[in-house]
Amino acid sequence: MVLLTLLLDHIAITMRKRLDMRGIAGTLPTANCCATNLSRIARKQYLDISKGNAKEQIMTNHSISPTGEQFVIPEQSEYSDEFKRVTSLVEAARSEGKEIVVVMGVGFVGAVMAAIIADTVDKQSGKSGKFVIGCQRPSVRSYWKIPLLNRGVSPVKAEDPEVDPMIARCVLEKKTLIGTYNSDCLKLADCVVVDVQCDYTKKDLGNMRTGEAEMGALEATIKTIGEKVPSDCLTLIETTVAPGTTEFVAWPIMKKAFAERGIETEPLLAHSFERVMPGREYVASIRDFWRVCSGCNSQARQRVEKFLREVLNTEGFPLTVMDRPIESETTKIVENSYRATILAFLDEWSLFAERNGVDLIKVIKAIKVRPTHSNIIFPGPGIGGYCLPKDGGLGYWAYKHILGFDDDIFKISTTAIDINDTRGLHVATLTNDALESMGRQVDGATVLLCGASYREDVADTRYSGSEIVVRKLTEMGAEMRVHDPYLEQWPELEMQDTYPAPGHSWSRFFQNQDGLVNIRVQSDLAEALAGAQAIILAVPHAPYLELDPEKIVEWAGGPLAVIDCFGILDDDRIRRYIELGCEVKALGRGHIQRIKEEVKKQIKS
Numbered sequence: 322m323v324l325l326t327l328l329l330d331h332i333a334i335t336m337r338k339r340l341d342m343r344g345i346a347g348t349l350p351t352a353n354c355c356a357t358n359l360s361r362i363a364r365k366q367y368l369d370i371s372k373g374n375a376k377e378q379i380m381t382n383h384s385i386s387p388t389g390e391q392f393v394i395p396e397q398s399e400y401s402d403e404f405k406r407v408t409s410l411v412e413a414a415r416s417e418g419k420e421i422v423v424v425m426g427v428g429f430v431g432a433v434m435a436a437i438i439a440d441t442v443d444k445q446s447g448k449s450g451k452f453v454i455g456c457q458r459p460s461v462r463s464y465w466k467i468p469l470l471n472r473g474v475s476p477v478k479a480e481d482p483e484v485d486p487m488i489a490r491c492v493l494e495k496k497t498l499i500g501t502y503n504s505d506c507l508k509l510a511d512c513v514v515v516d517v518q519c520d521y522t523k524k525d526l527g528n529m530r531t532g533e534a535e536m537g538a539l540e541a542t543i544k545t546i547g548e549k550v551p552s553d554c555l556t557l558i559e560t561t562v563a564p565g566t567t568e569f570v571a572w573p574i575m576k577k578a579f580a581e582r583g584i585e586t587e588p589l590l591a592h593s594f595e596r597v598m599p600g601r602e603y604v605a606s607i608r609d610f611w612r613v614c615s616g617c618n619s620q621a622r623q624r625v626e627k628f629l630r631e632v633l634n635t636e637g638f639p640l641t642v643m644d645r646p647i648e649s650e651t652t653k654i655v656e657n658s659y660r661a662t663i664l665a666f667l668d669e670w671s672l673f674a675e676r677n678g679v680d681l682i683k684v685i686k687a688i689k690v691r692p693t694h695s696n697i698i699f700p701g702p703g704i705g706g707y708c709l710p711k712d713g714g715l716g717y718w719a720y721k722h723i724l725g726f727d728d729d730i731f732k733i734s735t736t737a738i739d740i741n742d743t744r745g746l747h748v749a750t751l752t753n754d755a756l757e758s759m760g761r762q763v764d765g766a767t768v769l770l771c772g773a774s775y776r777e778d779v780a781d782t783r784y785s786g787s788e789i790v791v792r793k794l795t796e797m798g799a800e801m802r803v804h805d806p807y808l809e810q811w812p813e814l815e816m817q818d819t820y821p822a823p824g825h826s827w828s829r830f831f832q833n834q835d836g837l838v839n840i841r842v843q844s845d846l847a848e849a850l851a852g853a854q855a856i857i858l859a860v861p862h863a864p865y866l867e868l869d870p871e872k873i874v875e876w877a878g879g880p881l882a883v884i885d886c887f888g889i890l891d892d893d894r895i896r897r898y899i900e901l902g903c904e905v906k907a908l909g910r911g912h913i914q915r916i917k918e919e920v921k922k923q924i925k926s
């Protein structure tokens with residue numbers, strides 16, 4: 322045995338040398354600091370070398386955080402010690418009268434929700450009332466979130482200045498928040514909050530009907546919960562789900578698991594969806610915001626209402642309690658389909674405006690003064706974020722696959738998603754037209770896209786319309802560059818082989834995408850613009866609103882095509898660009914032709 326360990330450690334050291342040569346091993350543990358881990362790595366490497374795919378397999382033993390820190394994924398033999406650690410912390414918390422809450426999935430929503438619950442103080446005693454365990458499956462993609470959380474470091478990057486101190490306070494000072502990878506912590510829970518993802522995967526671009534809901538993570542989580550929680554534990558699903566999921570998918574899974582354990586009572590299962598908005602109000606959009614909830618039976622309904630009143634600001638933002646979970650689930654899907662629809666509906670009017678000398682931005686401003694129509698908004702190059710592109714799909718899919726209907730009642734919600742998903746393609750057409758008007762070709766042209774996020778002043782690129790713009794123009798042969806003042810990375814491009822998951826990148830809908838892994842988001846606009854033949858203002862980030870046309874032309878080294886996707890340019894700036902010899906095109910802004918003719922007349926006279 323000793324000999325085997327020595328041999329394996331020797332293999333590990335040899336491999337380390339090889340990896341050093343490839344620049345990979347820097348953050349792997351050394352033999353002195355972590356012999357057990359090294360033996361483990363060695364064992365794995367030995368197997369992998371024999372399979373001839375050492376590098377890939379070594380990395381499956383690690384989970385790498387966005388800053389590049391590597392964490393060794395725990396082995397089964399470590400699970401029992403981890404459970405002992407969690408149990409002793411739970412016992413101490415219970416002796417102080419705290420309720421034990423497990424949050425399953427510490428992603429964008431779960432990490433912040435976990436901190437909000439951990440920060441809760443009992444309204445009467447003023448003392449911390451909850452001890453929270455953030456539980457994350459130890460996958461290559463996500464395990465790193467647990468060690469980071471246990472250091473008091475937020476696993477999510479948020480613009481909201483409240484997130485980082487809140488997580489640090491709860492973990493390090495109040496000691497009301499921990500992370501674990503061992504789902505046995507569910508055995509200790511009074512309440513479980515489920516914040517795992519439930520995606521809707523599209524098979525075609527512009528036809529969401531061929532897509533399907535990905536229920537795997539949610540179903541697996543619910544099964545584990547059913548197998549482990551105490552019979553009187555409340556399980557609250559916050560994940561946005563296909564309507565019917567809580568009652569007709571999750572509840573039966575839990576009931577079966579309870580029956581197998583000989584538990585005769587019904588599981589206490591509830592639903593209350595999140596309305597979280599990334600950005601500076603991240604925490605407030607969870608804690609100080611209106612909630613809707615429901616339970617599978619009256620006891621679950623009462624328990625979820627009590628829990629939400631304890632942890633959220635329901636005095637300032639009243640709670641709506643619905644009769645059945647399918648109603649709470651449908652509320653989320655309808656409110657996001659409504660939003661997606663009012664954005665998609667303006668796409669046809671945007672084209673109408675472009676072709677008939679109308680500025681849709683001014684039309685929208687004029688409509689907004691009517692209080693009844695004040696939420697009308699201009700759609701940019703697409704409708705991104707995690708929720709709006711998928712939620713209508715969950716409703717469409719549920720109608721057929723959970724609720725069992727065959728007829729086709731969905732016309733508007735489905736079409737809206739298809740329109741929003743493909744709106745960015747028109748930006749590529751406008752760019753091509755603008756370049757042609759200047760006697761240039763898109764093929765081989767250097768084009769700078771400004772703004773990769775899905776909306777202004779956030780560092781969130783999920784399903785952003787800008788991605789479609791970059792992909793289409795790349796397919797057409799343009800050399801794309803990207804600038805964004807809020808982002809350091811664009812994972813959808815730079816990690817397109819594995820992000821958001823292998824085979825799920827939008828690259829699959831376009832040709833000629835391989836080179837996009839080399840795109841780097843630039844932060845110096847003057848540098849990014851040097852030599853560019855076109856600039857696309859894709860997102861109204863604050864720093865883009867006041868850009869000076871003289872400077873842009875100077876930095877580019879001469880007149881260029883200017884494409885405005887979001888009503889960023891006022892008429893004075895449009896005029897100035899044209900005077901400087903630029904060609905200006907914009908989504909929904911047909912009046913540009915009029916400005917162009919005025920400038921021509923001025924020059925003649």
Ligand SMILES: NC(=O)c1ccc[n+]([C@@H]2O[C@H](COP(=O)([O-])OP(=O)(O)OC[C@H]3O[C@@H](n4cnc5c(N)ncnc54)[C@H](O)[C@@H]3O)[C@@H](O)[C@H]2O)c1
Pocket residue numbers: 425426427428429430431456457458460463466516517518519538539541542559560561562595596597598599707708
């Ligand atoms: N992010 C938003 O802006 C937003 C807004 C409103 C609602 N929502 C909804 O909230 C839900 C969660 O979204 P998110 O953005 O936090 O997703 P996310 O992908 O950031 O996080 C989900 C987490 O769950 C983990 N997970 C998956 N399976 C697990 C398992 N079996 N056990 C433990 N952990 C597991 C994943 O590893 C990941 O860390 C979704 O339904 C989403 O639609 C999100």
